Amino acid sequence: MNVQGRPTSPMPNTGPAPRTFTSNRALQIEEGLIFEHGRVDVTGVDLDEPEPFTPRLGNLAREDAIGLPGLSEPEAMRHYVRLSQKNYSIDAGLYPLGSCTMKHNPRINEAMARLPGFADIHPLQPVSTVQGALELIDELARWLMELTGTHAVAMSPKAGAHGELCGMMAIRAAIEARGEAATRNVVLVPDSAHGTNPATAALIGFAVRSVRASADGTVSVDAVRAALAPDVAAIMLTNPNTCGLFERDIVEIAAAVHDAGAYFYCDGANFNALMGKARPGDLGVDAMHINLHKTFSTPHGGGGPGAGPVVLSERLAPFAPAPFVSRDGDGFRLVEGGREQSFGRLTAFHGQMGMFTRALSFMLSHGFDGLRQASEDAVLNANYLRAALSNVFSSPFGDRPCMHEVLFDDKWLEGTGVTTLDVAKAMIDEGYHPMTMYFPLVVHGAMLIEPTESESKVSLDLFIATMREISIRIRRGDTERFHGAPHFAPRNRLDETRAARHPILRWTPRQPVAMPAGE
Numbered sequence: 013m014n015v016q017g018r019p020t021s022p023m024p025n026t027g028p029a030p031r032t033f034t035s036n037r038a039l040q041i042e043e044g045l046i047f048e049h050g051r052v053d054v055t056g057v058d059l060d061e062p063e064p065f066t067p068r069l070g071n072l073a074r075e076d077a078i079g080l081p082g083l084s085e086p087e088a089m090r091h092y093v094r095l096s097q098k099n100y101s102i103d104a105g106l107y108p109l110g111s112c113t114m115k116h117n118p119r120i121n122e123a124m125a126r127l128p129g130f131a132d133i134h135p136l137q138p139v140s141t142v143q144g145a146l147e148l149i150d151e152l153a154r155w156l157m158e159l160t161g162t163h164a165v166a167m168s169p170k171a172g173a174h175g176e177l178c179g180m181m182a183i184r185a186a187i188e189a190r191g192e193a194a195t196r197n198v199v200l201v202p203d204s205a206h207g208t209n210p211a212t213a214a215l216i217g218f219a220v221r222s223v224r225a226s227a228d229g230t231v232s233v234d235a236v237r238a239a240l241a242p243d244v245a246a247i248m249l250t251n252p253n254t255c256g257l258f259e260r261d262i263v264e265i266a267a268a269v270h271d272a273g274a275y276f277y278c279d280g281a282n283f284n285a286l287m288g289k290a291r292p293g294d295l296g297v298d299a300m301h302i303n304l305h306k307t308f309s310t311p312h313g314g315g316g317p318g319a320g321p322v323v324l325s326e327r328l329a330p331f332a333p334a335p336f337v338s339r340d341g342d343g344f345r346l347v348e349g350g351r352e353q354s355f356g357r358l359t360a361f362h363g364q365m366g367m368f369t370r371a372l373s374f375m376l377s378h379g380f381d382g383l384r385q386a387s388e389d390a391v392l393n394a395n396y397l398r399a400a401l402s403n404v405f406s407s408p409f410g411d412r413p414c415m416h417e418v419l420f421d422d423k424w425l426e427g428t429g430v431t432t433l434d435v436a437k438a439m440i441d442e443g444y445h446p447m448t449m450y451f452p453l454v455v456h457g458a459m460l461i462e463p464t465e466s467e468s469k470v471s472l473d474l475f476i477a478t479m480r481e482i483s484i485r486i487r488r489g490d491t492e493r494f495h496g497a498p499h500f501a502p503r504n505r506l507d508e509t510r511a512a513r514h515p516i517l518r519w520t521p522r523q524p525v526a527m528p529a530g531e
């Protein structure tokens with residue numbers, strides 16, 4: 013059975029898989045490092061012998077062999093194609109990694125991003141030759157401000173965490189402008205937050221004060237009020253939060269934070285559940301990053317660079333970083349500096365052009381109603397999984413509807429000898445990328461599942477059937493099988509602790525393969 017097909021026969025009994033001579037497993041080919049292929053004493057291309065020359069490197073000249081790989085074209089081809097086949101990707105199957113929003117990247121986005129006028133430009137080109145690209149950045153910026161109800165947007169941050177840095181630097185600049193830098197140096201962060209939030213605050217010199225989430229998984233306005241004090245510069249709150257729940261007190265929290273003279277940073281990585289439904293600016297947010305690679309569907313993770321534009325409220329707009337695009341008569345120009353209160357530059361250039369193009373293509377091809385429907389479908393899909401799995405898995409916060417992702421804990425595994433990690437490994441055998449596990453930390457043995465709007469009902473039903481079957485096998489006491497999973501992957505259970513504690517960081521050449529003795 014695989015994720016494309018339907019189960020046709022009962023699962024085979026799997027003992028340890030027999031070893032093969034090549035170590036390959038069916039058509040999954042073992043792949044060595046590039047240095048382990050071909051020969052190091054030849055090259056794969058014909059190069060003329062260099063003309064006689066006198067080396068001018070003195071005693072820096074290399075005396076031993078350089079050891080570069082010498083692959084022929086087919087060898088090089090196979091090496092990289094095999095490596096590319098080791099990636100599991102959203103294009104290969106369902107990728108329910110909670111909080112990461114692994115949704116389909118429509119191919120029209122790719123076609124647009126590859127147009128030479130966007131793909132082949134250089135950030136130092138004369139502005140008169142890139143008017144279309146600047147117009148695209150300006151158009152995307154307007155959509156982002158429109159969808160979030162905010163006054164300004166910094167386009168240059170290159171990922172969500174980088175956006176957090178940008179927003180918090182704007183907040184710090186605003187506090188410095190008020191002459192309160194010495195006294196306001198604490199940032200409130202709920203204990204359910206993504207790890208990047210406290211890391212960002214600490215990186216730019218704030219002390220982090222933790223706010224406990226309530227028993228229902230959200231942050232209460234009372235908990236925030238109790239933590240607010242004259243030393244608080246800002247709160248960093250995620251909505252929907254990392255438990256997949258909408259923070260119901262958000263408007264009151266924003267008011268309390270503002271009354272205390274602090275700013276409200278919203279981690280907007282999960283904006284894909286809100287776009288077209290609610291505008292963060294209306295909820296009192298001062299700064300929020302938007303992960304274009306999540307909400308507006310551009311490749312991310314190991315698959316490509318992200319982009320994390322930051323929208324800003326009217327109060328923070330003057331502190332936005334340079335550069336930004338400005339309309340100038342019929343054209344556009346880049347404002348590189350000169351605004352007195354701007355905190356300066358965040359990156360060398362203007363942001364990720366390819367991601368901007370893909371995100372705007374996603375917006376324009378969906379239209380406003382389509383974006384709203386994408387949010388609704390993402391939430392519907394997560395709740396479909398929640399409803400279908402809640403009688404086999406345990407939910408930490410009761411039967412409450414979720415937003416774009418559904419969170420289970422490991423209570424249902426109590427007494428079975430099977431852990432969340434074992435479940436994740438068993439999913440690999442079934443052809444699924446595991447869900448996010450052990451995050452958020454406020455839930456024991458967390459399993460965070462985000463199907464996204466791009467999965468069909470057929471695909472969700474097969475996933476549900478698989479997860480139910482896994483739960484039945486666990487209850488039946490098939491424990492050993494779970495401890496050994498994954499059984500079908502090229503590598504079985506890894507010793508993750510040893511890998512972390514005793515990493516082998518130096519490559520040593522392998523022994524040559526011994527040919528089998530003649531019969």
Ligand SMILES: *Cc1c(COP(=O)(O)O)cnc(C)c1O
Nearest residue numbers: 111171172173206208279281318
């Ligand atoms: C993904 C995510 C981030 C970080 O975004 P990156 O683009 O990976 O840096 C921050 N907060 C939350 C809640 C996220 O889901």
